[in-house]
Amino acid sequence: xxxxxxxxxxxxxxxxxxxxxxxxxxxxxxxxxxxxxxxxxxxxxxxxxxxxxxxxxxxxxxxxxxxxxxxxxxxxxxxxxxxxxxxxxxxxxxxxxxxxxxxxxxxxxxxxxxxxxxxxxxxxxxxxxxxxxxxxxxxxxxxxxxxxxxxxxxxxxxxxxxxxxxxxxxxxxxxxxxxxxxxxxxxxxxxxxxxxxxxxxxxxxxxxxxxxxxxxxxxxxxxxxxxxxxxxxxxxxxxxxxxxxxxxxxxxxxxxxxxxxxxxxxxxxxxxxxxxxxxxxxxxxxxxxxxxxxxxxxxxxxxxxxxxxxxxxxxxxxxxxxxxxxxxxxxxxxxxxxxxxxxxxxxxxxxxxxxxxxxxxxxxxxxxxxxxxxxxxxxxxxxxxxxxxxxxxxxxxxxxxxxxxxxxxxxxxxxxxxxxxxxxxxxxxxxxxxxxxxxxxxxxxxxxxxxxxxxxxxxxxxxxxxxxxxxxxxxxxxxxxxxxxxxxxxxxxxxxxxxxxxxxxxxxxxxxxxxxxxxxxxxxxxxxxxxxxxxxxxxx
Ligand code: HEM
Ligand SMILES: [Cu+2]
Numbered sequence: 001x002x003x004x005x006x007x008x009x010x011x012x013x014x015x016x017x018x019x020x021x022x023x024x025x026x027x028x029x030x031x032x033x034x035x036x037x038x039x040x041x042x043x044x045x046x047x048x049x050x051x052x053x054x055x056x057x058x059x060x061x062x063x064x065x066x067x068x069x070x071x072x073x074x075x076x077x078x079x080x081x082x083x084x085x086x087x088x089x090x091x092x093x094x095x096x097x098x099x100x101x102x103x104x105x106x107x108x109x110x111x112x113x114x115x116x117x118x119x120x121x122x123x124x125x126x127x128x129x130x131x132x133x134x135x136x137x138x139x140x141x142x143x144x145x146x147x148x149x150x151x152x153x154x155x156x157x158x159x160x161x162x163x164x165x166x167x168x169x170x171x172x173x174x175x176x177x178x179x180x181x182x183x184x185x186x187x188x189x190x191x192x193x194x195x196x197x198x199x200x201x202x203x204x205x206x207x208x209x210x211x212x213x214x215x216x217x218x219x220x221x222x223x224x225x226x227x228x229x230x231x232x233x234x235x236x237x238x239x240x241x242x243x244x245x246x247x248x249x250x251x252x253x254x255x256x257x258x259x260x261x262x263x264x265x266x267x268x269x270x271x272x273x274x275x276x277x278x279x280x281x282x283x284x285x286x287x288x289x290x291x292x293x294x295x296x297x298x299x300x301x302x303x304x305x306x307x308x309x310x311x312x313x314x315x316x317x318x319x320x321x322x323x324x325x326x327x328x329x330x331x332x333x334x335x336x337x338x339x340x341x342x343x344x345x346x347x348x349x350x351x352x353x354x355x356x357x358x359x360x361x362x363x364x365x366x367x368x369x370x371x372x373x374x375x376x377x378x379x380x381x382x383x384x385x386x387x388x389x390x391x392x393x394x395x396x397x398x399x400x401x402x403x404x405x406x407x408x409x410x411x412x413x414x415x416x417x418x419x420x421x422x423x424x425x426x427x428x429x430x431x432x433x434x435x436x437x438x439x440x441x442x443x444x445x446x447x448x449x450x451x452x453x454x455x456x457x458x459x460x461x462x463x464x465x466x467x468x469x470x471x472x473x474x475x476x477x478x479x480x481x482x483x484x485x486x487x488x489x490x491x492x493x494x495x496x497x498x499x500x501x502x503x504x505x506x507x508x509x510x511x512x513x514x515x516x517x518x519x520x521x522x523x524x525x526x527x528x529x530x531x532x533x534x535x536x537x538x539x540x
Contacts, residue, residue: 041086126169194528200290243305271354417492
């Protein structure tokens, strides 16, 4: 492939060549599908974020503030359901994976473009059913749908379960598409050792999606059957076993946390290289650790069940296996820092998010090791400590990576630049606001504040007020991003093909790309992320 990006913007782009609603709704272009997923998942983020603000407002005072306890139960359930199932899991793979994966591989399309379009509609249908359940009467089971309560709750659990079940098919189809595309549609010269690390993480994620999602689908249908026909699988009053639900649920949902975090790690790797102007340190180790995480992730689900009556031996084994994940993660963190070390650092806003990511992932990961220690977790389980742990990782790291990706690939997707100062202000507000929101929650959990609780003792109020103040900063930061990105679509400076001087393969196409990605057939002659000048020794 030509070593540099095309210099002038193309006459027709994937956005401009057809503009009718029909051309969008029936498109088979992976880039348009990526944009559609971006819009849908951003809408989910907005909705989930609104529920989060309602929760934090309620927790401003120790007693009732703006809602009653039953409403509170519904609001935290809807917040969790939307954030996990409608935003976190699909966001990076379905939106950015769809957009950049074929570009990175030198492919004109994904392997199954029609299925790809179907996956948008399946996601939309599942989300619509979930939202319908919410409007009908909501649900009060938490995003985890634990039995036996979920089998008897009088709220609209069934449509929400089925909505999530349907969304699972979208995930599976997208995963199959990415695996097949990576195997079959790589351009000449794209050897396995040249595959960009973002693609490797999407590939690893896709494997988990394809293998684990069916288990979730099964367990959700079983709960629905329990509710509708009284199947007697989980409900002890009918001879069922509620703990079986926990095993099946976490057999999927623990790997699912890596469905969320692996693509995030891929984004970070791309951004670190681009803004350090250096080849990634330890390409093979990063790719291998991705699969290490994916593999070990399948054997640690029992760490969610330390207090479920599981045997002490079982808990010990699950605890140790969980800690192995930290080793693979540490390999990546070491490699990112080593890549930055000695690089020509260009502190643009995507890199600022990366720094936020590395800090929050390290901190959150260490609290993961802490909660994987059985003796500690017996105290922390079901307290705000766990809430803080998973928000540090899911919001801290995954959202940081999502925002890094949004800012890094925005010019690629839409051909416009956004105002840098505003973007810095928003990023700093979000990182700071995040810490103010979630750090107090570790302390609250350690003091014994139970999760999903709507009241608390008076001495815990100041930490809760701090947390709500942090959440308001987050809301401000997000609104800012929404404003300047929308503004930039119309008024932003037109971006050159490669505004960052990146050597990522996706920047070798025009920005925004032409309908079938390339005007001449791509060939890959350089190593991935190679910043070596001609004739000079290779920089690592
Ligand atoms: C070093 C790696 C990690 C370890 C050792 C670890 C360990 C744990 C443990 C032991 C729990 C259960 C605590 C309890 O319920 O009492 C837990 C909960 C959780 N973790 Fe992690 N974790 C790690 C990384 C992650 C990552 C990367 C994510 C997400 C991207 C994540 C998301 C979650 C979630 C969502 C829960 C709580 C689910 C719930 O009960 O609602 N963790 N983690
Ligand atoms: Cu887990």
